[in-house]
Amino acid sequence: xxEILEQAWAFNLDRETVFGLVEQSFVFVVGMxxxxxxxxxxxxxxxxxxxxxxxxxxxxxxxxxxFYNAEFLAVVQVVVYAGAVMILFLFIIALLGAKKxxxxxxxxxxxxxxxxxxxxxxxxxxxxxxxxxxxxGQATEDAIAIVGSAKAIGIELFSHHLIPxxxxxxxxxxxxxxxxxxxxxxxxxxxxRTRV
Amino acid sequence: xxxxxxxxxxxxxxxxxxxxWWGNRxxxxxxxxxxxxxxxxxxxVTLVVLADMLLLxxxxxxxxxxxxxxxxxxxxFQLDLAVLIDPLSVFMLLVVTGVGFLxxxxxxxxxxxxxxxxxxxxYMNLFIFSMSLLVMAADFFFLIVGWAxxxxxxxxxxxxxxxxxxxxxxxxxAFVMNVIGDVGMVIAAFVVFQYFGTxxxxxxxxxxxxxxxxxxxxxxxxxxxxxxxxxxxxxxVPLHTWLPDAMEGPxxxxxxxxxxxxxxxxxYLVARxxxxxxxxxxxxxxVAGVGVFTAxxxxxxxxxxxxxxxxxxxxxxxxxxxMFLAVGVGxxxxxxxxxxxxxxxxxxxxxGAGSVIHALGGEQDIRKMGGLRHAMPITxxxxxxxxxxxxxxxxxxxxxxxxxxxxxxxxxxxxxFLFWGMAVLGAGLTGFYTFRLFFYVFMGSSRSPGAHPHESxxxxxxxxxxxxxxxxxxxVLGPWTHEFLSPVFSGVIPLHHEDALLESITVGVAxxxxxxxxxxxxxxxxxxxxxxxxxxxxxxxxxxxxxxDEIYDFFIVKPVKAVGAFMEERAEKDGIDFVVDxxxxxxxxVSRGISIWQSGSVRLYAMNMVAGLVTILLFVIFL
Amino acid sequence: xxxxxVLFVSxxxxxxxxxxxxxxxxxxxxxxxxxxxxNSVNLLLVGYSKALASLDGQIFALIIMTVAxxxxxxxxxxxxxxxxxxxxxxxDHINVLKG
Numbered sequence: 001x002x003e004i005l006e007q008a009w010a011f012n013l014d015r016e017t018v019f020g021l022v023e024q025s026f027v028f029v030v031g032m033x034x035x036x037x038x039x040x041x042x043x044x045x046x047x048x049x050x051x052x053x054x055x056x057x058x059x060x061x062x063x064x065x066x067f068y069n070a071e072f073l074a075v076v077q078v079v080v081y082a083g084a085v086m087i088l089f090l091f092i093i094a095l096l097g098a099k100k101x102x103x104x105x106x107x108x109x110x111x112x113x114x115x116x117x118x119x120x121x122x123x124x125x126x127x128x129x130x131x132x133x134x135x136x137g138q139a140t141e142d143a144i145a146i147v148g149s150a151k152a153i154g155i156e157l158f159s160h161h162l163i164p165x166x167x168x169x170x171x172x173x174x175x176x177x178x179x180x181x182x183x184x185x186x187x188x189x190x191x192x193r194t195r196v
Numbered sequence: 197x198x199x200x201x202x203x204x205x206x207x208x209x210x211x212x213x214x215x216x217w218w219g220n221r222x223x224x225x226x227x228x229x230x231x232x233x234x235x236x237x238x239x240x241v242t243l244v245v246l247a248d249m250l251l252l253x254x255x256x257x258x259x260x261x262x263x264x265x266x267x268x269x270x271x272x273f274q275l276d277l278a279v280l281i282d283p284l285s286v287f288m289l290l291v292v293t294g295v296g297f298l299x300x301x302x303x304x305x306x307x308x309x310x311x312x313x314x315x316x317x318x319y320m321n322l323f324i325f326s327m328s329l330l331v332m333a334a335d336f337f338f339l340i341v342g343w344a345x346x347x348x349x350x351x352x353x354x355x356x357x358x359x360x361x362x363x364x365x366x367x368x369x370a371f372v373m374n375v376i377g378d379v380g381m382v383i384a385a386f387v388v389f390q391y392f393g394t395x396x397x398x399x400x401x402x403x404x405x406x407x408x409x410x411x412x413x414x415x416x417x418x419x420x421x422x423x424x425x426x427x428x429x430x431x432x433v434p435l436h437t438w439l440p441d442a443m444e445g446p447x448x449x450x451x452x453x454x455x456x457x458x459x460x461x462x463x464y465l466v467a468r469x470x471x472x473x474x475x476x477x478x479x480x481x482x483v484a485g486v487g488v489f490t491a492x493x494x495x496x497x498x499x500x501x502x503x504x505x506x507x508x509x510x511x512x513x514x515x516x517x518x519m520f521l522a523v524g525v526g527x528x529x530x531x532x533x534x535x536x537x538x539x540x541x542x543x544x545x546x547x548g549a550g551s552v553i554h555a556l557g558g559e560q561d562i563r564k565m566g567g568l569r570h571a572m573p574i575t576x577x578x579x580x581x582x583x584x585x586x587x588x589x590x591x592x593x594x595x596x597x598x599x600x601x602x603x604x605x606x607x608x609x610x611x612x613f614l615f616w617g618m619a620v621l622g623a624g625l626t627g628f629y630t631f632r633l634f635f636y637v638f639m640g641s642s643r644s645p646g647a648h649p650h651e652s653x654x655x656x657x658x659x660x661x662x663x664x665x666x667x668x669x670x671x672v673l674g675p676w677t678h679e680f681l682s683p684v685f686s687g688v689i690p691l692h693h694e695d696a697l698l699e700s701i702t703v704g705v706a707x708x709x710x711x712x713x714x715x716x717x718x719x720x721x722x723x724x725x726x727x728x729x730x731x732x733x734x735x736x737x738x739x740x741x742x743x744x745d746e747i748y749d750f751f752i753v754k755p756v757k758a759v760g761a762f763m764e765e766r767a768e769k770d771g772i773d774f775v776v777d778x779x780x781x782x783x784x785x786v787s788r789g790i791s792i793w794q795s796g797s798v799r800l801y802a803m804n805m806v807a808g809l810v811t812i813l814l815f816v817i818f819l
Numbered sequence: 820x821x822x823x824x825v826l827f828v829s830x831x832x833x834x835x836x837x838x839x840x841x842x843x844x845x846x847x848x849x850x851x852x853x854x855x856x857x858n859s860v861n862l863l864l865v866g867y868s869k870a871l872a873s874l875d876g877q878i879f880a881l882i883i884m885t886v887a888x889x890x891x892x893x894x895x896x897x898x899x900x901x902x903x904x905x906x907x908x909x910x911d912h913i914n915v916l917k918g
Contacts, residue, residue: 031828038832038855042839042848050848057832057855061862064825068869070877077861080884085854085891092895093847096902108803112841115806116834122813123830127823144874153881156874164878168885175889179896796914798849803841 034060211321219314231317280334298659323349347374366441377428384421426462447550456539484524491517495625534597567642578664593670627709825866832859
C-alpha cells in the first residue's frame with residue numbers, strides 16, 4: 001500500500017501515479033470508515049443504533065467490493081444483506097423491544113477483550129507470510145471486464161460450482177421450512193358455539 | 197479295549213442333568229425310574245467291564261488307561277481326560293454302583309412322601325458320578341476333582357432338608373472338614389508333580405521305587421499330605437467330628453455316602469498309592485495306629501449313644517479304622533475285602549434303621565423303640581444278620597474279613613502285638629454295642645405306646661433281603677477278591693496264618709461282647725442301672741463324645757470366627773469398601789468441580805471458544 | 820493493489836465482531852456482531868480473489884452470503900421464540916443448562 005506513497009514522495013507524478021494515489025486514499029478512507037462503523041455496532045447502547053451502524057458498515061464494504069472489481073457482489077451485498085437481512089433485523093428489534101442496555105465493566109469483559117487482542121495480533125502474523133502460491137488465475141481484471149462481472153460469475157458458478165449452488169438453494173428451502181415451524185403461532189380453534 | 201467304560205460316568209451324569217432340568221415335570225415313578233435306571237445301567241456296564249477283564253491274563257489287567265481326550269499337552273506337563281481300568285477300580289466300581297443301585301431302589305420307597313423327590317435323586321446321581329470319577333481317575337488331578345465333587349454331593353445331601361437348621365449346620369461342618377482334607381490332597385499333588393513331573397498314576401507308580409529310597413523325605417511328605425485328605429474324608433481321628441452330625445441327612449444318604457462309599461475313599465486312596473506308601477513305613481505305622489485308635493475311640497463312643505443312626509455312624513468310623521489298620525500293615529487287599537463286606541452289612545444296617553424310622557414315623561431315639569420283632573419280621577431278620585456280620589460272628593462275611601485283618605495285624609511285617617490287642621478290644625466293643633442296639637430296637641416290649649409299626653413295602657425290603665444274603669454268603673468271595681486284586685499290589689496275596697491261639701482269643705472276645713450285651717439287656721433292668729451307676733463319670737465323657745467337639749470349638753472355631761469378625765470390620769469395611777467408595781466419591785467431587793465450568797451462559801462458552809482459537813493459532817503459527 | 824490492507828481491515832472487523840459477541844448482553848446485538856464477522860470474511864475473500872485473479876473467492880463469498888441469510892433467518896426465529904414471552908432481553912438469564 002505504501003509503494004504508491006513512496007512513488008508520490010519521489011515526486012514521480014504522472015497520471016498513473018495520481019490515479020493510483022487517489023484510489024489508494026479512497027480505499028483507505030472507506031476501510032477506516034468500515035472499521036469505525038463496526039466499532040459503533042458494538043459500542044452503542046441502543047440496538048437500533050447498532051443495526052444502523054451495521055448497515056453503514058455493509059455499505060462501506062460494498063464500496064470496497066466495487067474497488068476490487070466485484071461489481072455483482074457489491075450489488076448483491078447491498079440488495080440482499082443490507083437490504084433484506086438488516087430490515088429483518090430491524091423488524092425483530094422493533095418486535096422485541098429496543099431497551100437501552102446499561103454499561104458495566106466486569107472482569108469477564110476485560111478478559112474477553114484481552115483474548116481478542118491476542119487474536120488480532122495472531123491474525124496479523126499472516127502479513128509476514130505473504131503469498132503461498134504463485135498467481136496463476138485467468139480471471140484478471142481485463143478478462144472480467146470483457147464479459148462483465150455478473151456474466152463471469154454466472155459462467156463460473158453454473159459450470160464449476162454447480163453442486164454448492166444446488167446445495168445452497170436446498171439450504172434456503174430448509175431454512176424457510178424451519179422458521180415457519182419455529183415461529184408460527186399455535187392454531188387456536190374458533191369457538192363453535194357462543195355461550196348462552 | 198475298555199472304551200465303553202465311559203458309560204459308567206456318563207449314565208449317572210446324564211441322570212443328574214436330566215433330573216435337575218426336567219425332574220419336576222416327570223411323575224414320581226418316572227423320576228425313580230430315571231434315577232435308578234442310570235445307576236443300574238452303570239452297574240451293568242461295570243459287570244461287562246469285569247467280564248472283559250476276567251478274560252485277560254492277570255498281568256494284562258493292570259495299567260489299562262482309556263483316554264477320552266488329550267487335554268493339556270505341553271512339554272512339561274501332560275494331562276489327559278482318561279480313566280484307569282484295573283482290578284482295583286473295577287472292584288470299587290462294583291461296590292459303588294452295586295450297593296448304590298440297591299440304595300436307590302430303597303430310596304424310591306423311603307423318600308416317597310418327600311416333596312423334593314426329584315432333587316434327591318438328582319443329587320444321588322451326582323454322588324455316584326463323582327464317586328465313580330474318583331475311583332476311575334487315571335491321575336491325581338481327576339482324583340482330586342472327584343474328591344471335591346464327592347464332598348459337594350455330601351454337603352448337598354446332608355443338608356437336603358434345608359428347613360432343618362441342624363441339618364444345614366451339619367452339612368457346613370462336613371464340608372469344611374472335607375475342604376481341610378482337600379487342601380492336603382492338592383498340596384500332595386503339587387509335591388508329586390515336583391518329584392515326578394507328571395500326575396499320571398501309571399507313570400508315578402512306575403517311577404516311585406527309583407525316585408525314593410525308603411523313608412525318604414519326599415515319600416513321607418507326599419504320603420502324609422495324602423493322609424490328611426484320607427483322614428478327613430474317612431472321618432478318622434482327628435478329623436472325625438463331622439460324621440455323627442452328618443446323620444442329619446436322610447437315611448439312604450447315610451447308607452450310601454457315610455457307610456458304603458464316600459468314607460471309604462480314604463482307604464481306596466491308600467490302596468491306590470500303595471507303591472508310595474510302601475516306601476514310607478513310618479507313614480504306614482501312622483495309618484495303622486490312627487486306624488486302630490479310631491476303632492476303639494469310636495467303639496467306645498457308640499456304647500452310650502441312643503440315636504439309632506449315631507450308633508451306626510460310630511460303628512462306621514470304627515470299621516473304617518479297621519480298614520486303615522489293614523492297609524497300614526500292608527495287607528491292602530484284606531482292607532479292600534473288608535470294605536466290600538462292610539458296605540454290605542453297614543448299608544443293610546442303615547437301611548434297616550431307615551425302615552424302622554419310617555415305620556415309627558420319624559422316631560430315632562432307641563429308648564422309645566422296642567418290640568418291633570413281630571411287627572417287622574423281614575427287617576428284624578436282616579438286621580440280625582447284619583449285626584452278626586458286623587460283630588464278626590463266625591461264618592458271616594464280616595467274620596472272614598475282620599478276622600483276616602486282626603490276624604494280619606499281628607502276623608504281617610509291619611504288624612505288632614499292640615495293634616492286635618487294640619483290634620481285638622475293638623471287636624469286643626463292636627459286639628457289645630451292636631447287640632445293645634439290636635436288643636433296644638427289636639426285643640422286649642414297645643416303649644412307644646402310640647406307634648403302629650408295620651412292615652415296609654417291597655421296594656424297601658427287597659434291597660434289605662439282597663444285602664442280607666450278601667452279608668451272609670459274602671465270605672466266599674474272599675479268596676477270589678485277594679487273587680483278583682493282587683496284580684495291583686505287586687502280586688501280594690495275604691496268607692492265611694494258622695494260629696489257633698490268637699484266632700480263638702479273637703473269636704472269644706467277639707462272642708464275649710455279644711454275651712455281655714445279652715446279659716445286660718435281656719435279663720432285666722437292674723443290672724443295667726447298676727452298671728450305669730458305677731460308671732457314671734465314664735458314661736458322661738463317652739456320651740459327650742470325649743468333648744472333642746467342644747475342644748475344637750474353643751481352640752479353633754472361636755479364634756477363627758474372632759479373626760473373621762475383626763477382618764470384616766477393619767479390612768473389609770474400613771479398607772476395601774472405603775477404597776471402592778472413594779473411587780466413586782472422588783469421581784463425584786471432581787465432576788462437581790468441573791461442572792462449574794458449565795454455567796449455561798452463552799457468552800462464557802463463546803469466550804472459551806475464542807480462547808481455544810487463540811491457542812490453536814499460536815500453535816499453528818509458531819510451531 | 821496489494822492485499823495487506825484488506826487483510827488488516829478484515830482482521831480488524833473480525834476482532835471487533837468477536838469482542839462485540841463477548842461483551843454485549845442483548846442477543847440481537849450479539850447476532851449482529853456475528854454478521855460483522857461474516858462480512859469481514861467476505862471482504863477478505865473478495866480482496867484475495869482479485870489479487871489471485873480467480874473467481875473462486877467471489878463465488879465462495881456469494882455462497883457465504885446465502886448461508887448467512889438463511890442463518891440470520893433461523894437465528895432470529897429462535898431468538899424470537901425464546902425471548903417473546905420473557906420481557907427482558909438478557910442472554911445471561913437463560914442458563915437452564917447450568918450444571
